Amino acid sequence: MRETEVLVVGGGPAGMVAAIEAAERGAKVVLTERDDRLGGQLIKQTHKFFGSQKQYAGSRGIDISKLLEEKLSNNPNIEILTETTVLGIYEDGVVTMEGANKHLKLKPKRTILATGASEKFLPFANNDLPGIYGAGAVQTLMNVYGVTPGQRVLMVGAGNIGLIVSYQLMQSGVEVAAIIDAAPKIGGYLVHASKIRRAGVPIFTSHTILNAYGQEFVEGAIVASLDDKWQPILGTEKDLAVDVICLAVGLSPLTELCWQAGCEMKYIPEFGGYVPRKNEFLETTVPGVYVCGDAGGVEEASAAMVEGRVAGISVAASLGFGLNIVQDLEAALKDLDQLRSGPAGEKILKGLEKLFARGKQHVS
Amino acid sequence: MRIENHPILIFDRGKILSFFFNGEVIKGYEGESIAAALHAAGIKVLSHSHELHHPRGLFCAIGNCSSCLMVVDGQPNVRVCVEKLREGMRVETQKGKGCLTQ
Ligand SMILES: Cc1cc2nc3c(=O)[nH]c(=O)nc-3n(C[C@H](O)[C@H](O)[C@H](O)COP(=O)(O)OP(=O)(O)OC[C@H]3O[C@@H](n4cnc5c(N)ncnc54)[C@H](O)[C@@H]3O)c2cc1C
Ligand code: FES
Numbered sequence: 001m002r003e004t005e006v007l008v009v010g011g012g013p014a015g016m017v018a019a020i021e022a023a024e025r026g027a028k029v030v031l032t033e034r035d036d037r038l039g040g041q042l043i044k045q046t047h048k049f050f051g052s053q054k055q056y057a058g059s060r061g062i063d064i065s066k067l068l069e070e071k072l073s074n075n076p077n078i079e080i081l082t083e084t085t086v087l088g089i090y091e092d093g094v095v096t097m098e099g100a101n102k103h104l105k106l107k108p109k110r111t112i113l114a115t116g117a118s119e120k121f122l123p124f125a126n127n128d129l130p131g132i133y134g135a136g137a138v139q140t141l142m143n144v145y146g147v148t149p150g151q152r153v154l155m156v157g158a159g160n161i162g163l164i165v166s167y168q169l170m171q172s173g174v175e176v177a178a179i180i181d182a183a184p185k186i187g188g189y190l191v192h193a194s195k196i197r198r199a200g201v202p203i204f205t206s207h208t209i210l211n212a213y214g215q216e217f218v219e220g221a222i223v224a225s226l227d228d229k230w231q232p233i234l235g236t237e238k239d240l241a242v243d244v245i246c247l248a249v250g251l252s253p254l255t256e257l258c259w260q261a262g263c264e265m266k267y268i269p270e271f272g273g274y275v276p277r278k279n280e281f282l283e284t285t286v287p288g289v290y291v292c293g294d295a296g297g298v299e300e301a302s303a304a305m306v307e308g309r310v311a312g313i314s315v316a317a318s319l320g321f322g323l324n325i326v327q328d329l330e331a332a333l334k335d336l337d338q339l340r341s342g343p344a345g346e347k348i349l350k351g352l353e354k355l356f357a358r359g360k361q362h363v364s
Numbered sequence: 365m366r367i368e369n370h371p372i373l374i375f376d377r378g379k380i381l382s383f384f385f386n387g388e389v390i391k392g393y394e395g396e397s398i399a400a401a402l403h404a405a406g407i408k409v410l411s412h413s414h415e416l417h418h419p420r421g422l423f424c425a426i427g428n429c430s431s432c433l434m435v436v437d438g439q440p441n442v443r444v445c446v447e448k449l450r451e452g453m454r455v456e457t458q459k460g461k462g463c464l465t466q
Contacts, residue, residue, distance in 0.1 A: 034427065036448070046372045060372070118428045130408040130421025137425035137445075145400035146367045146375035172367050216419050217408045254428070 004030045004079075006315050007095055007108035009086045009257060012040020014293025014304035014311075015114030016068040021312025022112075023077035025322040030106065031078060032097060034085035038072070039065035040116055041294075042301060044139035046171075047164055054335065055302035064301070089261040089289070110288050110315040113258060114308065117251035117272065117294035122156065125211035131218030135165045135248035142172045150244035154221050155179040157248030158203055160188035165248060166196055177240050180207040180223050182230060208232060209245070218243055251298045258295070261286050270351030271297030277355060280333065281314040282307060290315060297355070299348055306336045366404050383453040398444035398455055399425065399432055410434055410444060411458050434458050 008019045011033030019031040037043065045061020056064045072078055084099035095111065097104045119134035121127070133141075133149060135157070141147045153174060155166045158181035166176045179196070184206045186193045193203060210222045210232060225236040252273035259265060263276035264285040275297045276284040283290050292311040293304035309332045317325040340348050367375065378394030385402060392401025399422050402410065409419040410432050423431040427446035436442040437454050440462025444455065 035446070119424060121423075128413065128418050128420060130410070130419055133422065134424050137423060140425040140445075141400060141403060142367065143373060145396050145404075146370070146373070146377070147400050147404045148365045148367060149403070151365075171371050173369075217421065 001094065001105055001107050003107045003109075004028050005108065005319055006030070006110045006112065007032070007086075007106060008112045008114060009095075010040065010114035010116055010293070010295065011035070011038035011080070011082070012114060012116050012293060012304065013042055013064065013068065013301045014116075014295070014308040015040070015112065016065075016072055017305045017308030018112045018114060018290075018292055018312040018315075019078055020068070020071050020075065021309050022316045022321075023075045025313070025316035025325075027077065027316050027319055027321050029078045030081060030108070031072070032081045032084045032086055032099075034083065036083050038069050038080070038082065041136070044136070044143045045301075046143055046168060049301065055305055055339065057302065061301065086257060089257055091262075093288070109319060110290065111261075112290045112292060112311050112315060113261075113276075113284075113295050114291070114293045114304075114311075115254040115257060115295045117253050117298050119247065120250045120252055120272070122209070122247055122249050124209050126213060129212050129214050129218050130216065131214065131243055132212060132245045132247065135161050135246055138165055138244070138246050139168065142174075143168065148172055148174050149246070150218075150242075151175060152177050152242045153244040153246050154209070154223070154240050154242045155246050155248060156209055157181055157250070158183075158186045158188055158193070158205065159248060159250070160192060162246075162248035163188040163192035163196060165246065166201060167192065167199075169246075170196075170199060170201075174244075176201045177242050178223075179203045180209065181205050182208050182226055184228075210237065212245055218245055221245055251294065253295050253298060255295060258284065258289075258291060261289050263289060263291075266355060268297065268351045268354050270347045270354070271299075275355065280310075281329070282311045283314065283318075288318075297348070297351055303336065303339050303348070306332055306339060310336065365406075381449055381451045383449060383451070383455060385455050386457055392449045394449065396449055397425075398434070398436065398442075398447050398449055398453070400445075401449050402444070402455070409457070414461055433462070435462065440464070 005027045006022045006029045008015045008031045019029045023029045042061040042065035086097045088096045138149045206226045220241045224232040258276040265274045290311045292307035316322045390405050408421045411420045423429045425445045432445045433441045434444045435456040435458045
């Protein structure tokens with residue numbers, strides 16, 4: 001059977017950086033990505049990133065992705081397998097995958113799971129009508145394929161993703177009828193919100209969607225105000241004629257492989273769902289299996305990249321590679337702390353506290 | 365609808381391809397997913413739910429949710445949001461759960 005030192009599952013920002021860091025220290029790395037291109041969520045991010053300058057803030061996601069790809073392809077220690085989906089992790093350490101209609105097997109010494117996240121759904125009547133999409137799907141259609149999702153959109157969710165995708169929709173010539181959010185306050189950054197309001201799009205807070213309607217696909221949606229107990233207020237219903245309802249109501253970590261590998265899992269609402277328990281070097285409770293990026297808790301690309309760095313350095317160290325491992329790790333962990341030190345990091349720190357709750361036990 | 369003018373992106377579309385949707389000839393571009401090509405042609409209903417036969421379209425567009433299963437060249441349960449378009453491909457609306465011996 002084929003063997004490798006490090007297998008990285010997922011070619012988003014977290015996985016790309018993890019592969020680079022491990023390979024630069026001398027480890028042989030196989031990086032798998034189920035899509036036909038690397039980049040993960042970054043390939044749809046046409047806006048300039050918020051976050052720390054060091055983590056490429058101010059650059060567009062699509063450009064960050066290109067930069068990382070260059071670094072990857074220049075490294076002879078890295079083999080990239082695109083269109084290759086990891087299917088299973090077995091007890092004897094064998095990992096199985098599907099690529100080009102073939103079933104492949106690989107035995108890595110270390111595995112880094114960087115599978116990202118998937119979009120959350122929302123319960124409301126007729127939520128299965130065609131025309132109801134996750135925000136990521138809208139971005140994929142419009143920013144990857146150059147196809148508009150429809151003509152008039154109701155955006156559900158006023159967090160950063162809802163706001164940014166609304167703006168991107170307008171850039172593509174699509175009308176945004178309104179943005180609604182159940183919370184009494186806009187969750188995303190006010191710079192984004194103001195930009196959208198200036199363009200004439202109303203943002204209704206304390207509002208929810210009651211139902212979608214339409215024969216074969218969405219023709220409209222009924223939204224209503226919520227009282228302070230988050231219950232719809234009778235008589236406040238508004239009928240919006242839209243052909244697209246875009247759900248930007250959060251992400252939950254893609255953790256099937258963690259479950260399957262036997263990682264101990266914990267439900268952390270701040271991270272978007274169940275996540276594997278891990279130590280600060282990002283190793284899970286299964287020795288040799290590491291997690292980084294959104295898969296270990298939904299956060300953002302900048303944090304995903306620094307986590308990738310931590311995971312990459314950690315696996316290299318555990319395999320005996322690298323010269324300045326201690327300094328490098330300390331520097332990466334410090335960057336991570338710094339990223340999470342602002343108000344936006346509060347939620348993440350709370351989640352981490354819960355995750356490490358049972359006495360910070362370290363696995364290795 | 366296809367986006368022609370975008371303030372940031374330039375869409376480098378591949379070669380024009382023809383494929384069949386329920387027997388009808390539709391054009392798309394090399395390199396795009398079947399779902400993107402269908403969507404650009406205004407086709408949103410991709411399948412129907414098994415029990416209640418509700419129309420279904422795509423939801424995630426990256427292969428996570430299985431909301432977009434269709435019959436492609438006779439093979440059922442293909443996620444058309446991540447299956448690339450090929451010249452002459454036969455794409456059909458799937459009825460029921462699909463049968464592998466089709
Ligand atoms: C609209 C929007 C705007 C955003 N704006 C910002 C911003 O301004 N600043 C910021 O810092 N962050 C931003 N983010 C968040 C950021 O994009 C994500 O947090 C980041 O991409 C997470 O990186 P990741 O590598 O963990 O996951 P992803 O980027 O999701 O990558 C995971 C990869 O793994 C692959 N994969 C999954 N399962 C398998 C498998 N079994 N086998 C093989 N491959 C697999 C997937 O195909 C994917 O390519 C934004 C996100 C969105 C949706
Ligand atoms: S739309 Fe989700 S798998 Fe295709």
